[in-house]
Amino acid sequence: MSYRLRIEPSGHELDCDSDETILEAALRHGFNIPYSCRNGTCATCKGRLLNGTVDYGDTEEKILSTAERNAGLALFCQAIPLSDVAIEVREIGAAKDIQIKTLPSRVSKVMDMAPDVRAIFLKIPATERLQFLPGQYIDVLLKEGGRRSFSLANAPGDDALLELHIKRVPGGMFTDHVFSTLKEKDILRFEGPLGTFFIRQESTRPLLMVATGTGFAPIKSMLESLFAQDSIRPVHFYWGVRHAEDFYYQDLLNEWHSRYAHFRVIQVVSRPESSWSGATGYVTEHIMRDFPDVSAFDAYICGHPDMVFSLSAALQEAGLSPEHIFADAFVFAK
Ligand code: FES
Numbered sequence: 001m002s003y004r005l006r007i008e009p010s011g012h013e014l015d016c017d018s019d020e021t022i023l024e025a026a027l028r029h030g031f032n033i034p035y036s037c038r039n040g041t042c043a044t045c046k047g048r049l050l051n052g053t054v055d056y057g058d059t060e061e062k063i064l065s066t067a068e069r070n071a072g073l074a075l076f077c078q079a080i081p082l083s084d085v086a087i088e089v090r091e092i093g094a095a096k097d098i099q100i101k102t103l104p105s106r107v108s109k110v111m112d113m114a115p116d117v118r119a120i121f122l123k124i125p126a127t128e129r130l131q132f133l134p135g136q137y138i139d140v141l142l143k144e145g146g147r148r149s150f151s152l153a154n155a156p157g158d159d160a161l162l163e164l165h166i167k168r169v170p171g172g173m174f175t176d177h178v179f180s181t182l183k184e185k186d187i188l189r190f191e192g193p194l195g196t197f198f199i200r201q202e203s204t205r206p207l208l209m210v211a212t213g214t215g216f217a218p219i220k221s222m223l224e225s226l227f228a229q230d231s232i233r234p235v236h237f238y239w240g241v242r243h244a245e246d247f248y249y250q251d252l253l254n255e256w257h258s259r260y261a262h263f264r265v266i267q268v269v270s271r272p273e274s275s276w277s278g279a280t281g282y283v284t285e286h287i288m289r290d291f292p293d294v295s296a297f298d299a300y301i302c303g304h305p306d307m308v309f310s311l312s313a314a315l316q317e318a319g320l321s322p323e324h325i326f327a328d329a330f331v332f333a334k
Contacts, residue, residue, distance in 0.1 A: 003016050003082075005086075006086040018080070020080065021079060022085070030157065030227075034092060035076070040060060040078045048089070051086050056074065056075070059079075093202060099131070100193065104125065104188075107185060118179060120178065120182070121161055130193065131159060135326075136195045137194050137197075140174065153221055155225040156225065164217070209235060209299075215304075215330070216248075220249065223235065266283075284310055297315075297324065299311075299325045301328070308328070308329035
């Protein structure tokens, strides 16, 4: 059984199962409302119930008083709808609204994705959560000092298990460790979320998403978030790599392609072997050939600085104004 949940003032509407909290439903559908602990102790998620009734769960009097309940307030990490409900809460659309934390995490899984790419999944303590916007990154804090930046590859709906895609850089202190000695149950400390490369959910413009190599990670987070929201914004995703074997998550891409008519993926290989029958060359050439006029898009670009800067310049020349170009240029963390 489920109830209808309306979020004001945005007007977003979604289903909330009768056994899930309002916060869980919002995150599951890709809508970011403020929270931190998710266990009823910080009050970050306190907001107004405009109509409908809820079960307040384990809400403690000192966090939400009876007077506050009578005035229509609730903790959305605890409140479970008993009817259709409307709430008033400002959806988070800016990085400055999110608390940056330093947390320990435990490696829960390590997966080889491509010859030089590993995905690691980090579990954060049960008493903590990491709220972030799709596209943001974290800094892994090294024991030896220093930090390494990696984009979060999962959508914010799962904020207890973080996914990173790590490219091996020969001789790189951290990436050599990831590829040789890092194992499940190891502890990594990190700071985050960081960065302003996140999807602007309020826009309705079609999307041009572009990645090279592991620049796919933040794009994956954005796409998962859009699909969770049932967004129908057209998406053209261009992914460039050197060799076809550098692509990963092919099954996921195929699934998205067959499930979402508004999603198109173009995979481009710059140094193709004879067995590759898809697009060749560089993503910038393909995009500019496919779209002589790009003025209607929002563009999200993540990858090697050469690609990011040349594509940004080409898009502007083809009519896209800079405020619709969001870019994250990176060199691989060592
Ligand atoms: Fe901390 Fe709800 S998120 S009380």
